[in-house]
Amino acid sequence: MARIKPLFSQGPSATPRLVIAILLSIVLMGVDHRHDVLEPVRQTLSAAVHPIRLTAQMPLSLLDAATDQMRSRDELTARLEQLRRQQLLYEARLQRLDALEVENIRLRELLDSSHNLANPVLIAELIEIDLDPQRHLIQINKGSNDDVYAGQPVLDANGVVGQVDEVGRFSARVRLITDPSHGLPVQINRNGLRAIASGTGQRHRLQIKSVTNNADVREGDLLVTSGLGGRFPQGYPVARIDNVTQRPGRAFARVEAAPMAALNRIQEVLLVRNRGQTDTEPEP
Amino acid sequence: MMAAEHRGGWLIVVSIFAALVLTALPLPETASAWRPEWTALILVYWCLALPERVGIGWSWFVGCLQDVLQGPELGTHGLAFAIAAYLTIRLYQRLRVFPVWQQALAVLVLLLLIRLILFWIDGLLGRPTPNWKHWLPALTGTLVWPLVFMLLRRLRRRFNVR
Numbered sequence: 001m002a003r004i005k006p007l008f009s010q011g012p013s014a015t016p017r018l019v020i021a022i023l024l025s026i027v028l029m030g031v032d033h034r035h036d037v038l039e040p041v042r043q044t045l046s047a048a049v050h051p052i053r054l055t056a057q058m059p060l061s062l063l064d065a066a067t068d069q070m071r072s073r074d075e076l077t078a079r080l081e082q083l084r085r086q087q088l089l090y091e092a093r094l095q096r097l098d099a100l101e102v103e104n105i106r107l108r109e110l111l112d113s114s115h116n117l118a119n120p121v122l123i124a125e126l127i128e129i130d131l132d133p134q135r136h137l138i139q140i141n142k143g144s145n146d147d148v149y150a151g152q153p154v155l156d157a158n159g160v161v162g163q164v165d166e167v168g169r170f171s172a173r174v175r176l177i178t179d180p181s182h183g184l185p186v187q188i189n190r191n192g193l194r195a196i197a198s199g200t201g202q203r204h205r206l207q208i209k210s211v212t213n214n215a216d217v218r219e220g221d222l223l224v225t226s227g228l229g230g231r232f233p234q235g236y237p238v239a240r241i242d243n244v245t246q247r248p249g250r251a252f253a254r255v256e257a258a259p260m261a262a263l264n265r266i267q268e269v270l271l272v273r274n275r276g277q278t279d280t281e282p283e284p
Numbered sequence: 285m286m287a288a289e290h291r292g293g294w295l296i297v298v299s300i301f302a303a304l305v306l307t308a309l310p311l312p313e314t315a316s317a318w319r320p321e322w323t324a325l326i327l328v329y330w331c332l333a334l335p336e337r338v339g340i341g342w343s344w345f346v347g348c349l350q351d352v353l354q355g356p357e358l359g360t361h362g363l364a365f366a367i368a369a370y371l372t373i374r375l376y377q378r379l380r381v382f383p384v385w386q387q388a389l390a391v392l393v394l395l396l397l398i399r400l401i402l403f404w405i406d407g408l409l410g411r412p413t414p415n416w417k418h419w420l421p422a423l424t425g426t427l428v429w430p431l432v433f434m435l436l437r438r439l440r441r442r443f444n445v446r
Contacts, residue, residue, distance in 0.1 A: 014339065021366035022367070045358075052308060180411075181411060
């Protein structure tokens with residue numbers, strides 16, 4: 001290395017560059033935090049980093065593929081048989097539900113209230129990559145190409161998973177209901193009591209806020225979405241209450257619930273189209 | 285950026301790509317909090333080795349890519365990495381002659397600074413305060429620094445990046 005490096009080879013020195021970077025960051029963060037103006041930029045960048053996601057996912061998907069290959073024929077036939085039986089069971093149940101739904105719509109028409117029971121759904125798969133461990137986020141393999149939109153409700157077979165946080169072209173990021181910054185308007189299925197289910201940062205815990213000490217809340221009560229706020233359609237199961245502690249000195253009781261959705265082993269999720277209703281801001 | 289005497293830019297790009305992949309690689313939930321801040325390590329290495337090539341601009345851009353990958357507001361990691369790159373460039377002549385363990389201490393300070401900036405930004409944007417695990421990546425990052433340093437130095441010499 002006999003070459004002498006020029007001291008000021010590339011224009012402005014470090015300090016002005018740093019100042020520019022800091023200012024740019026602050027402006028970007030501020031704008032990104034408050035508005036959706038940067039959405040196209042994020043979408044483009046999100047498409048640009050998609051190869052990184054696919055590469056990161058590769059070891060695990062290879063492992064999955066290998067396990068699938070190893071599975072014996074008998075095992076698969078048994079599984080198929082089991083699924084077929086389950087399907088039959090569900091179809092039978094669905095028939096009854098169809099009748100109920102028609103009846104429900106008729107009754108609601110009589111009461112003159114509009115209610116949308118059938119929401120079109122889209123199935124998405126999880127992209128197995130790790131995001132910020134401090135936040136509860138997952139990445140799914142459907143994006144704006146499949147008409148996914150920010151704020152779209154996400155469910156799994158058992159209940160509400162979360163809502164779409166950010167949409168890229170080929171993928172989207174979902175904020176789980178257990179994320180500490182997520183709040184979901186719910187009601188108790190038994191008596192219609194309304195509350196907010198907030199994330200705690202733990203995978204198995206939701207905290208139900210603003211429930212008074214003398215409110216009619218019991219352990220084992222099912223919480224369903226209340227449809228308030230307009231983001232989530234009404235009536236999807238969210239969580240089951242497993243701990244109610246009266247706190248005589250305080251205004252509100254301490255109520256905790258366990259999410260119905262299997263949040264730590266999600267493979268596939270359902271995206272529900274709930275647009276056309278009032279589109280308001282999510283709960284902070 | 286691509287002056288005539290510059291060579292081997294692909295190695296820089298590949299190493300940054302690898303760092304981003306390692307950042308997104310799925311790990312069990314308990315291990316995930318211990319993940320070193322790979323991108324910061326790689327960027328600090330390149331700022332140290334080739335300060336006239338990789339500097340604040342690169343670090344800021346890679347930080348923004350990580351923001352898109354991981355989810356916080358655009359510019360969060362960009363800001364943190366740019367400041368770390370600035371300090372590295374300011375001190376690279378001294379850091380280069382340090383023995384590896386002393387270098388690792390300097391890297392610890394840089395990584396802690398990055399965590400501190402992220403912590404502040406979280407606070408300013410009104411997010412809930414993270415727990416003690418927030419600081420772990422800085423510690424594990426310091427522990428793997430000697431490895432990263434040796435590996436990248438060997439690669440850089442092998443492919444004559446300059």
